[in-house]
Amino acid sequence: MSRRSHPSSSPASPPPAPQANDLAVKRQKENSTLDLVAGIFSPLVIILFVVLMIIGLDEYAAHYQKVTQFEKNMIISTGIWEYFHNDGKSGWVKIQDERCLNTLYLDTRYYSAAALATLEDGKEVRVRYSVPDCRAYLDVYYAEFRYNLKGLQEFIPLFLFCVMVLILKPDFLYLGLIDLSDTPDPAEKP
C-alpha cells in the first residue's frame, strides 16, 4: 500500500513552526513601524536636541555671569538665621547692614539637604552677600551655589528621549555627509 504524500510535508525541507514564523513576522512589522515613527520624528528630534543644548548653555552662561558679578562685590559676614519661608525655597538672614535693611534673602534651592540641615532658627550663620542685591549665599557651602547646574538636570529626560529616537533612526544625522543609499562602500569591509 503506497502512502499518500502531502505536498507540504516533504522530508527535505520541514516547514517552520507556524507560531515561530508568526512571531518573526509580527516582530518585523513592529520594528518597521518603530523605524517609521523614529524616521518621521528624527529631524525634529535633532532640532530639539540642539535647542535644548543652546538653552542649557545659555543657562550656564547666565549663572556664570551672575557668579562673576556677585564675586566682584562680595562681602563675607556673620548673621542670624531667621526662618524658612512658607514656599520652602527661601529664607531670611538678619545682619547688621543698613543698606540691606538688616535683612538678607537666601535662596535655599541651591543647597543640598545636608547644608540646609545646618540652618536653625536664631543660630549664627556665616554668609556672603552683595549690595544692593542683598541676596545671601552660605559661606561654608558656597561651592554648592557656585557650581550649581541643577537647572540643567531638568533637561536630562528630554536629552535621553532624543538619543533614543536617534539610536533607532540616525540616518538624518548623516544628511549631506555621506551617501545614505544602502549600496556598500567599496572601501568598506564586507
Next chain:
Amino acid sequence: MTLSIFVFFLLGILIEALLLFDCAHPINGYIQSLHPLLQRIFSPVNLAASTLALLAAGLAFLIRLAGLDGPSMDIGTSLVGSVLVVLGVFVFFAAMAADLFIPVINEQSILIVQCAILASFLLEGNQVPWLPLLPLVLIPGIISLFLLFSQKKLPPILKALFYLWYLFTLMILPFQTGQVEAFLHATYTPIQAAVSGGLLLFMVIHGLFTARFFLMVCSLIRPRNRKFINRLMPRLFTDDQVPPKSFLLTFAACVVAILLNQVLHIIPPSLALTLCVMSAVQILSHLSRMKK
C-alpha cells in the same frame, strides 16, 4: 559696536566661511604660471578674502564719511539682529544638514588644541571649575602623541570617540580663555571685530557639529548604525600626517604670534590664543590635503 565695526565683524565671518569651505572642499583655480609658493599666496580664496577686506574697508570709510557711524548697536538693533538671524539659520543648516564647513583633522590638530588649552590652564588656572580640565586635556594629548610617533591607525569607531573628545575640548577653549564673556561685552577695534567674527563662526559651526556628532556616536550603540561611521570617518579624520618640519613650523608660528601680540597688544591675549588654534587647525588641514 558701531555700524562700521559691524561691517568688519561681518567681514571676519565671511572670510572664515570662505577659509572653512576651502578646507572642506578645496577651491581650484590657481594661477599655474606662478611659483608654487606664490600660487598659494595668490590662491582664489586669498584673493577673494583680500577683495572682501578692501570692500569692507571702503564701506566702513563711506559709512563714517556719511556720518552714519553714530549710535552703538547690539544684537537688539534691527539691522544687526536680522543679519545675525539670517546668518544663524544658514550656519545651522550648514552644520546640521550639510557638509560645507568642517575641516578634516589629524592627530597633529588635536595635539595643538590640547597644547593651547594646557598653556591657558598653566597661565591662568582653570577657568571652567566644574570640569577636570587637566585630565580632559592630557589624555587626548598623550594619545595623539603616541599615535603620532607609533604611526598606528585607529579603527573608525575609536577614531569617532577620539574626534568627539577633540570637539569637546575645542568647545572648552572659548570658556577657558574667557572668550565667551568677551563676545558679550567687548568694544571692538576693526581688527578685533574681524577676528571675533571669524572666531564666532568657527566656534558656532563646531559647536553645532559637536551636538550632531555626539548623537552620531550615541547611535553607534546599535551595531546596524556602525556602517555609517565607517564611511564618515575618513572624511573627518585623516591618517595622513603633515611632515614634522611643517608641523613644527606651524606650532612655532603660533607661539611667535602669541608672544608678538603680547608685546604689541594688537588683540587681547585670549583672542590671540583662540585665533592661533583656529588658524593652526585650518593650516594643518590644508597641509595634510596638499600631501595627498
